[in-house]
Amino acid sequence: MGQKTILVADDDASxxxxxxxxxxxxxYAVQEAATGVEVVDKVKEASPDLVIMDVRMPELxxxxxxxxVKGASPxxxxxxxxxxxxxxAAIRAMELGAFDYVTKPFELDKINHTVGKVFEYQDLAQEVEVLRGEISSLVQTERIVGNSPPMxxxxxxxxxxxxxxxxVLITGESGTGKELVAEALHYNSSRRAGPLVKVSCAALPETLLEAELFGHEKGSFTGALTQRRGRFELADKGTIFLDEIGEMSLQTQTKLLRVLQDRKIERLGSSLPIxxxxxxxxxxxxDLQKQVEQAKFRDDLFYRLNVINIPMPPLRDRKEDIPAxxxxxxxKHRYSATAQPAAISEEALRRLLEYDWPGNVRELENVIERAVVLSRGQIITSRELPFGDHEGDREEEGDEVPSERSFFKKSVAQFEKDLIMKALRDAGGNRSKAAEMLGIYRRLLxxxxKEYGLEGFPAKSR
Ligand SMILES: Nc1ncnc2c1ncn2[C@@H]1O[C@H](COP(=O)(O)OP(=O)(O)OP(=O)(O)O)[C@@H](O)[C@H]1O
Ligand SMILES: [Mg+2]
Structure with a gap:
């Protein structure tokens, strides 16, 4: 890919x-800069592949x-x-899009290694860009967001x-984006023009799952009224995504192993290999390894599936991805098709960063989707978030499912409050009318x- 250019910036000439x-x-081709201003100028001029720069420099x-630099040459x-x-400073730099940082005094080997990594990554990113361009006209896959090191x-x-x-075996907690990765793999592969067939192994009982995967001949089991092609056949020339593979029964595992070995299937009720x-x-x-130890998962199948493992990092280990x-x-969830995406307050974002996200990205998406609705497309504040009002809110500790439980309660309460506010607004502040609209007794309203502190709501218009 041609000679790489590097700009070295430090006020120390040695x-x-x-x-x-x-x-x-x-x-590498190397240029130098002694001040922050000089760095920016040289980047604008020559757009080098890499800048190695001290955080502390004169002028800027x-x-x-x-x-x-990032603004001038992304x-x-x-x-x-x-x-x-x-x-x-290191954290701040990573937030602003630095690739990595090294601490001084550094070992030269370490610098060399890191620079090598930068260029490897750049070349790869470029390839992915090219591929992305190629696929964009075919199928728009959901974008995978997040630039943290684990991602x-x-x-x-x-x-x-x-x-x-x-x-490929994709592992990780619920909601970490495993399905997105499966899609990315398919649509960036040479099979992208072929089908991507998804099967959840948890959704069906054993017999039905096998019928689904392998297809069946007419009358091969109760309910098999016609002949049907299975998902393996439908995925021909493409990719089959077997989700929740840990739920697959041992019998079906044996059959899957055979498919992987022979690249042939037989429909239920037939012995004709296809x-x-x-x-x-x-x-x-x-944890499939553990299931293998407990004899719930065949070890030979595990090794065959685990040729390449992509472990998805939980969101709590990469909180720097939360803002993006x-x-x-x-x-994605803007209030209406024509509305601008809502903005979020600093305090609300801080809350999101503090939370531990047991449900990972899916939970974050749900929280944002709900907040967009509650805020009606206005600024999202911490009041639209399901985390309660107090610092260090731990009222339900000791409960079996504290976060879910309180999430549920708070969601319901928030929803109730919202309905009441809407009715009061629509009724022009007339409480009897609002109660009637809500279909509840005035006393309850x-x-x-009082419970929600809505005594002065809606404020009297001038
Ligand atoms: N990095 C990401 N960028 C954008 N959206 C994401 C990302 N990760 C997950 N999502 C979104 O979060 C939701 C859950 O993701 P996905 O279904 O891929 O998770 P999963 O790991 O398959 O979870 P489960 O094990 O519960 O099936 C989806 O709506 C997905 O689009
Ligand atoms: Mg999934």
Missing amino acids: IRALLRQLLQDEG DGIEALSR RTAVLIMTAFGSSN QEVYKTIGKVAKADAT KVDIRVICATNK LVEHFLA YAKI
């Missing part, structure tokens, strides 16, 4: 010289320079050098294995008004 020497020996500090990767222990690992693996026909050209992608939120995800879901 460090610049050291890095120049090291990087030139590796075959590295953090400010970083955001200007494709330029930035490596930040920080003094040992200044993790705040970058996921993208890297997708980029590497999408085109291979290898079987060739299938398929790629298999599986997902599970179970929030923005994505605000746009009064009690609720």
